Amino acid sequence: MLRRMFLRNVLGLLAAAMILAIGCSGANKAKYIPSEDRARLALEAALTAWQKGEPFGTKIQIDGSSVDVNDSKWQKGEKLLSFEIVRREPAESPDRPLFFLVRIKLATSSKEQEVRYVVFGKEPLWVHSEADYNAL
Numbered sequence: 291m292l293r294r295m296f297l298r299n300v301l302g303l304l305a306a307a308m309i310l311a312i313g314c315s316g317a318n319k320a321k322y323i324p325s326e327d328r329a330r331l332a333l334e335a336a337l338t339a340w341q342k343g344e345p346f347g348t349k350i351q352i353d354g355s356s357v358d359v360n361d362s363k364w365q366k367g368e369k370l371l372s373f374e375i376v377r378r379e380p381a382e383s384p385d386r387p388l389f390f391l392v393r394i395k396l397a398t399s400s401k402e403q404e405v406r407y408v409v410f411g412k413e414p415l416w417v418h419s420e421a422d423y424n425a426l
Contacts, residue, residue, distance in 0.1 A: 329409035356414035369397035
């Protein structure tokens with residue numbers, strides 16, 4: 291299990307490095323940005339799996355595509371009681387990853403939290419909490 295989680299983290303880092311390399315090379319970054327509907331669907335599928343108690347690293351599929359998740363709270367075993375995708379955050383430019391504001395309630399806290407999630411990629415789609423995305 292630990293080896294699998296390590297491999298997923300390494301793959302996440304490689305995907306982020308690929309996105310950064312593309313950004314530095316001036317290539318068409320927009321081709322790695324999913325549509326808003328597809329990104330929202332991936333985010334909802336990831337958060338639903340977490341809410342249902344699926345273990346971190348569970349294979350998530352939407353429309354035949356894989357969804358890989360990087361969320362340290364889920365990885366540490368926190369329980370997600372509820373979530374609400376509040377809105378898509380305005381993009382700085384069309385070639386930037388999509389950010390969504392999500393209201394979540396964890397079992398370890400009496401208060402709801404607002405967390406931003408970022409979605410990027412095509413196959414697989416990557417869903418990261420903003421904190422984990424920035425840590426890359």
